[in-house]
Amino acid sequence: MAVSPITRRTLLAGTASTAAALSLPFSEAAASSPATSQAPSIYRYKLGDYELTAIHDGVWNRKIDASFVRGAAWSDVQKAMADAYMPEPGTLPIPFTALLVNTGAKLLLIDTGSGGQMTATAGSLVDNLAAAGVKPKDIDTIAISHFHPDHINGIKTKDDALVFSNAEIMVPADELRFFMDDGNLSRASDSVRGVFLNARRVFKTIEKTVTPFTPGKEIVLGVTPLAAPGHTPGHVVFALASGNASMMVLSDTTNRPELFARHPEWQPVFDMDGPLAVANRKHLLDRVSADRMLVQSYYFPFPACGHIARDGAGYAYVPSQWNPTL
């Protein structure tokens, strides 16, 4: 059966008689100024005895073209974006969500957002922390998943001042070693060179005070980084456990799930070692789906927590439902 498209006229035609019958008092409707900003973007949930808070930093509306994904036809990428109802062809909205973990004894922040230094539509992490009742000086520990700017730029202001003044900053040892190595910098391609220079801007003055960590060893009670290289050489995910509950913080294992969980073999331009990133992506998505494990992921739509389900040759993201209680 042919279905005629809904136009403004046909949509209104269907409601006109209803409105007339109800005699809606349109003329008496109270005037209200439109809000010009979004509500604070935080979302709390529990993992065992731990309280977790998703802290939104904003969205990077990244212009993309055929060079954005290796291993896929541009038409297939565009179709996946259209299937996900992304609002503008050629623009990939990439949201940033960090995770605050309150263990009861420590306040741990996993990744720090863009610091307002990447795009005008991101940089709200500190404001959203405030909405969660947390000041930067309250953070005890920062754990960094890897050195891309959207994860580390929040450590410092544009003027080189530390934002989280009391926090121990913990970073993957392999990532620190790789990006501080002058030989690696000299061999870097143009696209990666900026990542090196930015990482050095953030870490050069604090390199001696940061704490390098080794994957597989707990860094805070119940929080264990796991090696997941490929996206960057030292990229890690975090296994979280409290009581009998556990979850996986996937960091940048996938970019937008509608593209890269759906098609785990696709390689976004941000993956420095594409084949290794694909192998780790498949391994991790397979594990969290088989174990029906709660996941958090930096680029999933806010509040960026839910589950991963096997779906054909790929995986689908199943968002958590908003839970009004804890």
Ligand SMILES: [Zn+2]
């Ligand atoms: Zn990244």
